[in-house]
Amino acid sequence: MAEVTLKDVALASGCSIATVSRVLAGTRPVGAETARTVRAAAERLGYRPNHVARALRSRSTGTVGLVLPQITNPFFPTLVRELEHALHAEGRAVLLADCDDDPATEAARIGALLARQVDALLLIPVDERHSREAVAAAAAQVPLVLLDRGCGPGVADSVAVDNAAGMALVLAHLAATGRRRPCFIGAAGTASAAVERRTAYESGAAALDPAAPGRLALGDFSVEWGRAAVDRLWPARPDAVVCANDLIAAGALQRLRQLGADVPGEVAVTGFDDIPLAGLADPALTTVRQPVADLAAEAARLLSRRRTDGSSGPCHTVRLAPELVVRASSGTAVAVAADGPFRTS
Amino acid sequence: MAEVTLKDVALASGCSIATVSRVLAGTRPVGAETARTVRAAAERLGYRPNHVARALRSRSTGTVGLVLPQITNPFFPTLVRELEHALHAEGRAVLLADCDDDPATEAARIGALLARQVDALLLIPVDERHSREAVAAAAAQVPLVLLDRGCGPGVADSVAVDNAAGMALVLAHLAATGRRRPCFIGAAGTASAAVERRTAYESGAAALDPAAPGRLALGDFSVEWGRAAVDRLWPARPDAVVCANDLIAAGALQRLRQLGADVPGEVAVTGFDDIPLAGLADPALTTVRQPVADLAAEAARLLSRRRTDGSSGPCHTVRLAPELVVRASSGTAVAVAADGPFRTS
DNA sequence: AAATTCTCGGAGAACGTTTTCCGGCGGTAG
DNA sequence: CTACCGCCGGAAAACGTTCTCCGAGAATTT
Numbered sequence: 001m002a003e004v005t006l007k008d009v010a011l012a013s014g015c016s017i018a019t020v021s022r023v024l025a026g027t028r029p030v031g032a033e034t035a036r037t038v039r040a041a042a043e044r045l046g047y048r049p050n051h052v053a054r055a056l057r058s059r060s061t062g063t064v065g066l067v068l069p070q071i072t073n074p075f076f077p078t079l080v081r082e083l084e085h086a087l088h089a090e091g092r093a094v095l096l097a098d099c100d101d102d103p104a105t106e107a108a109r110i111g112a113l114l115a116r117q118v119d120a121l122l123l124i125p126v127d128e129r130h131s132r133e134a135v136a137a138a139a140a141q142v143p144l145v146l147l148d149r150g151c152g153p154g155v156a157d158s159v160a161v162d163n164a165a166g167m168a169l170v171l172a173h174l175a176a177t178g179r180r181r182p183c184f185i186g187a188a189g190t191a192s193a194a195v196e197r198r199t200a201y202e203s204g205a206a207a208l209d210p211a212a213p214g215r216l217a218l219g220d221f222s223v224e225w226g227r228a229a230v231d232r233l234w235p236a237r238p239d240a241v242v243c244a245n246d247l248i249a250a251g252a253l254q255r256l257r258q259l260g261a262d263v264p265g266e267v268a269v270t271g272f273d274d275i276p277l278a279g280l281a282d283p284a285l286t287t288v289r290q291p292v293a294d295l296a297a298e299a300a301r302l303l304s305r306r307r308t309d310g311s312s313g314p315c316h317t318v319r320l321a322p323e324l325v326v327r328a329s330s331g332t333a334v335a336v337a338a339d340g341p342f343r344t345s
Numbered sequence: 346m347a348e349v350t351l352k353d354v355a356l357a358s359g360c361s362i363a364t365v366s367r368v369l370a371g372t373r374p375v376g377a378e379t380a381r382t383v384r385a386a387a388e389r390l391g392y393r394p395n396h397v398a399r400a401l402r403s404r405s406t407g408t409v410g411l412v413l414p415q416i417t418n419p420f421f422p423t424l425v426r427e428l429e430h431a432l433h434a435e436g437r438a439v440l441l442a443d444c445d446d447d448p449a450t451e452a453a454r455i456g457a458l459l460a461r462q463v464d465a466l467l468l469i470p471v472d473e474r475h476s477r478e479a480v481a482a483a484a485a486q487v488p489l490v491l492l493d494r495g496c497g498p499g500v501a502d503s504v505a506v507d508n509a510a511g512m513a514l515v516l517a518h519l520a521a522t523g524r525r526r527p528c529f530i531g532a533a534g535t536a537s538a539a540v541e542r543r544t545a546y547e548s549g550a551a552a553l554d555p556a557a558p559g560r561l562a563l564g565d566f567s568v569e570w571g572r573a574a575v576d577r578l579w580p581a582r583p584d585a586v587v588c589a590n591d592l593i594a595a596g597a598l599q600r601l602r603q604l605g606a607d608v609p610g611e612v613a614v615t616g617f618d619d620i621p622l623a624g625l626a627d628p629a630l631t632t633v634r635q636p637v638a639d640l641a642a643e644a645a646r647l648l649s650r651r652r653t654d655g656s657s658g659p660c661h662t663v664r665l666a667p668e669l670v671v672r673a674s675s676g677t678a679v680a681v682a683a684d685g686p687f688r689t690s
Numbered sequence: 691a692a693a694t695t696c697t698c699g700g701a702g703a704a705c706g707t708t709t710t711c712c713g714g715c716g717g718t719a720g
Numbered sequence: 721c722t723a724c725c726g727c728c729g730g731a732a733a734a735c736g737t738t739c740t741c742c743g744a745g746a747a748t749t750t
Contacts, residue, residue, distance in 0.1 A: 005736055016700045021738060028739095031698060051461045052400045053736035056705050061397060063461075066441070071422045071429070074621065081416050084443045088454075093461055096411070096441040098429045109433075116396045116408075116438055223625060250625055257627065276419065277622060280568060280595055282602065350706055361730045366708060373709095376728060398706035401735050 004047045013041035065113035067097045067106065068124040074275040082296035083122060103130035110138045118142060120303045125151045128190040143306030145299045150192035157306065159298045159318040163193055166288035166322035167200035170242055170270050173324055175208055178333055179240040179268055182208055183215035185229040185252060186244035197244045197272060226251020234259060239267055239333065246271035246278045249285055268330040283328035291320050349392045358386035410458035412442045412451065413469040419620040427641035428467060448475035455483045463487060465648050470496045473535040488651035490644045495537035502651065504643045504663040508538055511633035511667040512545035515587055515615050518669055523678055524585040524613055525553055528560035530574040530597060531589035542589045542617065571596020579604060584612055591616035591623045594630055613675040628673035636665050
């Protein structure tokens with residue numbers, strides 16, 4: 001049926017297998033007349049090259065492994081989509097691996113992908129520390145680009161958003177709209193996004209209020225934690241709740257509303273990532289948009305560079321600038337009687 | 346480095362390539378002593394089988410293509426996750442293809458996957474009609490299972506939730522909680538989920554109110570449409586807004602709140618799918634949960650059955666029972682003065 | 691005109707498996 | 721003792737490419 005091979009085309013066109021391969025792959029110049037004959041025969045028989053055989057011989061599968069902690073994390077789908085498009089545009093296929101947020105399965109998945117001879121790996125590490133070993137081992141075998149989160153210095157190429165810049169945008173916006181008592185709900189742990197966003201808050205918030213860097217609560221990147229953290233921080237009556245990601249912000253928003261707080265009049269809430277949920281929250285969430293398409297394009301670029309330059313060079317780390325998306329949750333503040341004379345324009 | 350082949354193991358263990366292959370693959374019984382020697386040598390050298398060569402010879406790549414309309418559709422990530430796990434558990438890898446909701450790219454992606462000799466395809470069709478041709482062609486070449494949405498009768502095996510049953514659960518719940526004037530916001534078009542949910546509403550709602558089947562608005566499966574549809578239906582003062590999916594419901598909820606409607610007191614809102622957003626909406630959304638893990642398991646089962654039974658048998662269609670998740674958005678109704686004497690227990 | 695290069699095509703060796711076929715060896719039956 | 725069968729192991733043929741040689745003829749140089 002669909003079993004047309006080079007041999008068949010060769011037979012039908014009256015020349016050798018080698019010639020057919022050369023014509024179809026364009027590997028080496030071939031007489032114009034012969035080329036036409038071959039192409040005609042191939043077309044007529046409906047020849048489809050066998051990628052497996054090609055991969056075996058040329059030691060390249062044209063396949064990239066994409067490993068991520070949890071596809072259900074709402075930030076990832078758009079990233080996956082962009083990556084898939086970028087890679088498909090280069091004629092590469094994407095082998096997907098979901099790690100269940102567990103470093104052990106992550107290591108297993110990486111191993112499985114390497115066994116399938118992927119040409120390269122795109123990887124969002126589960127954990128800065130616990131992923132390190134497996135990632136380093138993999139990076140020694142194929143080009144590997146880390147996405148969104150780092151994994152220790154010098155392990156592999158990496159591309160991520162500039163978290164510090166994003167947090168700075170948020171704080172500048174809050175300052176410009178008259179907020180003076182920010183607090184921060186972040187994530188504990190050593191994950192690079194957690195650390196960078198946290199420290200950026202600490203160093204940036206001091207400009208608004210010397211006490212601000214101290215007003216923070218650290219948990220994880222979940223809605224539940226956002227809710228819980230509000231209970232801890234709200235008694236101090238901040239006029240802005242800066243959250244380390246949108247999920248936390250969604251939880252915070254929910255809890256604040258339950259507590260009867262007026263958002264954004266009494267207190268502003270901001271997120272990070274601009275997941276689809278952000279625009280749907282009520283009030284819609286002011287947040288920092290990651291340049292997802294650029295991240296994907298840059299990752300693809302790093303991969304092909306690694307392929308040509310050889311895998312030995314120094315590690316490149318790319319940081320892309322985020323964009324502030326102002327929505328209702330940080331809108332006009334009302335004058336607050338109790339804690340200070342602040343109001344907005 | 347990682348270039349240990351069967352030949353090396355054969356050399357190191359002093360027997361032939363064939364024997365090594367047999368021991369490691371367990372294809373044929375082999376002397377106990379020899380087997381031990383071979384296994385030891387393989388272990389010592391760190392032999393990793395080459396999947397590409399294996400695929401070439403055995404005409405099976407151990408790879409399944411997963412084609413979906415848009416990974417960013419919030420219902421898909423959890424499904425993808427379950428499918429990935431189910432397939433990985435069988436030792437198969439998942440080749441992901443995102444179609445951008447476009448039948449043309451869908452056809453292209455299917456072609457690319459077939460060219461890469463996937464063993465089978467898991468496919469969520471973009472469109473009932475426009476996907477038909479490409480799907481049928483693909484189904485002729487490899488085992489293919491349709492997921493979530495159908496694609497015309499007799500085209501391929503398919504597994505989906507029982508949409509009619511889900512809608513019936515919703516209507517029964519609304520009836521039980523005293524709602525008597527439901528309306529429906531659905532999606533136009535021929536997609537099976539759209540049609541089934543719509544007709545299930547039409548036939549089920551008549552029991553509550555003879556006029557109910559007529560109160561419906563059809564658009565697409567988006568938040569925007571949910572918002573817009575409320576503007577059309579709200580003037581009729583329904584006491585329940587039944588939505589064809591959670592995105593529509595989220596939009597409806599948002600708009601109803603803007604209009605000052607009391608949910609759930611004055612009007613209940615229900616969704617379908619139970620995407621993560623549903624639990625986060627305010628009020629939390631009553632919806633129909635799809636048995637995602639079961640869908641994935643069933644799809645995997647159908648695939649392996651196709652593989653063994655040969656690809657010629659009749660098409661199996663599996664429908665799984667959904668589950669009603671009652672949350673705040675359909676909670677206790679208040680007595681409504683205007684339109685009737687209805688109240689709840 | 692002879693020598694050299696250039697161009698185009700073919701034969702065949704890889705790539706790393708799986709699998710078919712075959713041969714030797716021990717045991718059992720005739 | 722011979723014949724046959726079952727078991728285990730090896731040699732080698734696939735699988736469908738790509739790519740390296742090689743050679744024959746044409747084109748170019750000396």
